[in-house]
Amino acid sequence: MxxxxxxxxxxxxxxxxxxxxxxxxxxxxxxxxxxxxxxxxxxxxxxxxxxPDYQQGNSFRIIYIHVPAAMLAQSCYVMLALAGAVGLVWKIKVADIALQCAAPIGAWMTALALVTGAIWGKPTWGSWWVWDARLTSMLILLFLYFGLIALGQAISNRDSAAKACAVLAIVGVINIPIIKYSVQWWNTLHQGATFSLTEKPAMPAExxxxxxxxxxxxxxxxxxxxxxxxxxxxxxxxxxxxxxxxxxxxxxxxxxxx
CATH class of the missing domain: 1.20.58 (Methane Monooxygenase Hydroxylase; Chain G, domain 1)
Structure with a gap:
């Protein structure tokens, strides 16, 4: 012990x-x-x-905002789940504070990813929105963030709110691999990863x-x-x-x- x-x-x-x-x-x-x-x-x-991109022209430049926002939105939620687990297991108050303070930032990043994705999708797909697996799972992520924020504010007792938000964050993290692998698991319009740490980038260095x-x-x-x-x-x-x-x-x- x-x-x-x-x-x-x-x-x-x-x-x-x-x-x-x-x-x-x-x-x-x-x-x-x-x-x-x-x-x-x-x-x-x-x-x-x-x-400019040889296929998309200058419209591809939205990736410099869209891709970081989408990556951060997913990473932030994983952090929330980890903070929730730490709070539940070790009863550390700072973990609950991290969860509560990061959720609005993650929601903004998810909204930014969805908006910039729509701007990118219009010239690329001819539509602002399609019920694509990647887009739908990102929209679910935004609702999960909203749920965490609302749950934290609805419960007046801080300890009870911390436990409820931690459980929701941990359960909701199952959506992250769905977002990541939706392009491989289903036939989607959304393109694959722009670049990977384990593979040589398809784009030129510049x-x-x-x-x-x-x-x-x-x-x-x-x-x-x-x-x-x-x-x-x-x-x-x-x-x-x-x-x-x-x-x-x-x-x-x-x-x-x-």
């Missing part, structure tokens, strides 16, 4: 509100800076300087390199926004603790000295 507790002691230390707040404060500037640089380089390179920058930038942006939201939520929930009061006083003092 003691060995098991010692094995996961690092997780409980990281899950301490005070420790997490301090660590996130150090990571935040780096994530925000990396997001600004990567998104700036990737979007300018991809939207202005990458060569087309996939800016995409790599935007994907990295989107993930850094997600990390920065998530940490900001979590830090604010931590201060709200720990408002009566000494460390939270000290942090607020320090921030107010810094603002007053400017």
């Amino acid at each position: 003691n060995n098991s507790q010692n094995r996961w002691a690092w997780l409980h230390r990281l899950g301490s509100p005070q420790t997490f707040y301090a660590l996130s404060g150090r990571l935040l500037p780096w994530l925000a800076g990396a997001a600004a640089v990567a998104l700036g380089v990737g979007l300018v390179w991809g939207l202005a300087f990458a060569p 087309m996939w390199l800016p995409l790599l920058f935007t994907v990295f930038g989107f993930y850094c942006f997600f990390g920065a926004v998530l940490l900001l939201r979590m830090r604010l939520e931590l201060l709200k929930r720990e408002a009566r603790s000494r460390w939270a009061v000290a942090q607020v006083q320090r921030c107010l003092g810094a603002e007053a000295s400017r």
Whole structure:
């Protein structure tokens, strides 16, 4: 029993509100800076300087927003399921905060992926929307995000809300492999993966390199926004603790000295 507790002691230390707040404060500037640089380089390179596609022409440039948004939407939900599992098993409050704060970001990324996909689909397929397996499963993902947000707000007891949201996140994660492999499992209009980490890219380097920058930038942006939201939520929930009061006083003092 003691060995098991010692094995996961690092997780409980990281899950301490005070420790997490301090660590996130150090990571935040780096994530925000990396997001600004990567998104700036990737979007300018991809939207202005990458060569047009030999089949789709300039309409393919939507991938520099659509693909990162779709990837992040799915990754975010997997993170929610992991946070839910950590919260249920180890009773770590920061895991619930991560779940609650990440869900709206994931919903926005899913909506962005659907909207940009519709913009891409009109010139490519001749329609804004088709009930394709990939599109339908992405729409279900958006509803799952909405369900998590609504469930978290509908239950007044924080512990009960955390458990309910964790269960929904874990159950709903089954939709992620459906999204990923829908193109292989069913006959769909949606094309396969634009690029894979295990295969040589089909696109020339001047087309996939800016995409790599935007994907990295989107993930850094997600990390920065998530940490900001979590830090604010931590201060709200720990408002009566000494460390939270000290942090607020320090921030107010810094603002007053400017």
